[in-house]
Structure formats: C-alpha cells, structure tokens
Amino acid sequence: MDGDTLPAGTITVWLGEIRRAIDGDGESDVPCGECTACCEASQFIHVGPDEVDALAHIPKALLFPAPGLPKGHRLMGYDEHGRCPMLVDGRCTIYAHRPRTCRTYDCRVFAAADVVDTDPSKSRIVARARRWRFDEPLQDDVVRHGAVRAAARFLEDNADALPLRVAPVTATQRAVLAVELHETFLDGDPTVADVVEALTALAGRAEA
Ligand code: SF4
Structure with a gap:
C-alpha cells in the first residue's frame, strides 16, 4: 500500500552514509x-x-x-x-x-530535511519520501535530525539573503545542503554570514 510507512534507518547512521556518498566515498543503499x-x-x-x-x-x-x-x-x-x-x-x-x-x-534526504518538492513531475518521489521514518534511539539522533530540519528551514527562509553562487535552486539541492550543513546548526542559531561561509566551503570542496 502507498500509505505504509517504511523504515529509513537510524538517522545518525544514515547521515554518515549519505555524507560519504555525497563526498564520493561510497554509494547510497536505498x-x-x-x-x-x-x-x-x-x-x-x-x-x-x-x-x-x-x-x-x-x-x-x-x-x-x-x-x-x-x-x-x-x-x-x-x-x-x-x-x-x-x-x-x-x-x-x-x-x-x-x-x-x-x-x-537517496530520496530519504527529503524525509530527513522535511523538504517537499512541489514540482508536479516529482510527485511520486514526494509520495515515497513521505513514507520514510527514521529511528532516533539516542539523544544525539534527535538533536542531529532537528539540526537537519533547521538547516533546511533556514535555507528556505533566507533564500533571498544567500549569494546566488551558493544558494540552493531546487528542493533536492536544499535537502542535500541541509544534510551537509547540519553541523553548523548543532550549537544554536547561526547567522546568515555563518551559513554563507559554510556553503562557500562546501562549494569549494565540490569544485576541488
Ligand atoms: S524514489 Fe524510489 S527508486 Fe528513487 S531512491 Fe527513492 S525509493 Fe529508490
């Protein structure tokens, strides 16, 4: 059934795996x-x-x-x-x-970041992403998951303040960047300057 939930794994374990895959050091295992x-x-x-x-x-x-x-x-x-x-x-x-x-x-990035792609051509991915449920057995899992969601919200709420060269354009980019950026949000509320600095470092790493 389309509405059944699906186990997405433990959020912190998954974060490690997806970040290694993004860095080219592994593959997603969806x-x-x-x-x-x-x-x-x-x-x-x-x-x-x-x-x-x-x-x-x-x-x-x-x-x-x-x-x-x-x-x-x-x-x-x-x-x-x-x-x-x-x-x-x-x-x-x-x-x-x-x-x-x-x-x-890995469509679980949308579930992790609470990002919904409103492009009608992505509706089946959205439906699938809605079904994933992450486990959060430890406090660290809860905190990290909260940081990923906070990063995604920040990127959406401050889209106009971010330089075009580092700002996410699509919902997928926003969700992936939220995963990559989440540690910036672990210790409270970063400023736009903090986030731009982190985004610039990520962009530099991708170009290297
Ligand atoms: S949308 Fe479907 S095929 Fe694509 S990664 Fe998600 S579960 Fe796999």
Whole structure:
C-alpha cells in the first residue's frame, strides 16, 4: 500500500552514509524495492568525464554537453513520459554501470530535511519520501535530525539573503545542503554570514 510507512534507518547512521556518498566515498543503499519513482521523474542525469564505465554503457546519442560545466561533463535526458531512457520494463538496464548521480541519489534526504518538492513531475518521489521514518534511539539522533530540519528551514527562509553562487535552486539541492550543513546548526542559531561561509566551503570542496 502507498500509505505504509517504511523504515529509513537510524538517522545518525544514515547521515554518515549519505555524507560519504555525497563526498564520493561510497554509494547510497536505498531499500527501493519495486519503486522506480526517481527514474521516472523528468530528471537530467549528470555523467562526469571520469565515469568511463557508465559512458561505455550509455548510447552516445542520449548524451549532450552539460550547460555551465567544463568540457566532458554530460547530461542524459528523459523520454516523453519523464522516464530515464535506460529504464526498460521497470528495470535499469545499466544498473551495474549506472552513473554516479544514480548511485548517490537517496530520496530519504527529503524525509530527513522535511523538504517537499512541489514540482508536479516529482510527485511520486514526494509520495515515497513521505513514507520514510527514521529511528532516533539516542539523544544525539534527535538533536542531529532537528539540526537537519533547521538547516533546511533556514535555507528556505533566507533564500533571498544567500549569494546566488551558493544558494540552493531546487528542493533536492536544499535537502542535500541541509544534510551537509547540519553541523553548523548543532550549537544554536547561526547567522546568515555563518551559513554563507559554510556553503562557500562546501562549494569549494565540490569544485576541488
Ligand atoms: S524514489 Fe527513492 S525509493 Fe524510489 S527508486 Fe528513487 S531512491 Fe529508490
């Protein structure tokens, strides 16, 4: 049933795993089951120039240069139904060779950050994200989960005060940044300057 809740794991354990995946040091291990919502949500998939295995398994005709990124970075689009062209009969045909973007995607970020994507094309991801429930057995779990939510609220409430170069544009970016930023919110209420400094450090790390 669509409305059943799903165990998302212990929040602090999951935070460690998702941050390692974001840093390129691991993969998301989402218990997707039969769900393919994110593969059918009109998403452009970034493929970096170093992703030799993925590039070897995606037909060249499906890839185009990624706007605003250096030469060699590519995007793969979606079909008229919003579906990834590598998804056939509900299965990823290049699963063992899938791009890093797919390996690190985890819809539990929306549940962790309490962020709802209002884009109608993401409605199935929203429905799935609503079902996740994190465990918080320790006080540290409660505090960290609160910090992730506080970070997401801050990014939304102060969107106009954040420089464009570091501000999240999409709901996904806001949820992911809330996870990455949450330690800035562990010890109280940071200022906009504190958050801009943390966002700038994160952007610098991503570009390095
Ligand atoms: S929406 Fe979530 S559960 Fe569904 S396939 Fe994507 S990552 Fe897995």
